[in-house]
Amino acid sequence: MATWQCVKNCGACCYLEPSERPELDEYLDSEDLELYLSLVGEDGWCIHYNAENRDCSIYPNRPRFCRVQPDVFEEMFGIESEELNDFAIDCCHQQIESVYGDDSPEMKHFNDQVGFDEEAENLTY
Known part of the structure; x- marks a missing residue:
């Protein structure tokens, strides 16, 4: 069974482009929505995302x-x-596919790290 974990060198969740998340106001209150929008950089990525290291510069906070x-x-x-x-x-699958693609190295790395077996998950009984 696959077990979720945050996978290093991914960062897909740090792509915050609001136009790709039209339902933000359905699950964020007005204060959190304001904070979320303040974190979005001009390129759609979180201003705290370090693209070179592919990690969050404020992760603990x-x-x-x-x-x-x-x-x-x-x-x-x-x-x-x-x-x-x-x-x-x-x-994570949806976000990684949206940001990097379904056959991307990031998707393969995520699946390997969490123990996700796509073929086993697609079996019908």
């Missing part, structure tokens, strides 16, 4: 909405803690 934690995801998306693992993997 990142905003709450950047944290993959049961209480955050329950509040923002209505996801119960037992659903968080699969939901987080799906979110």
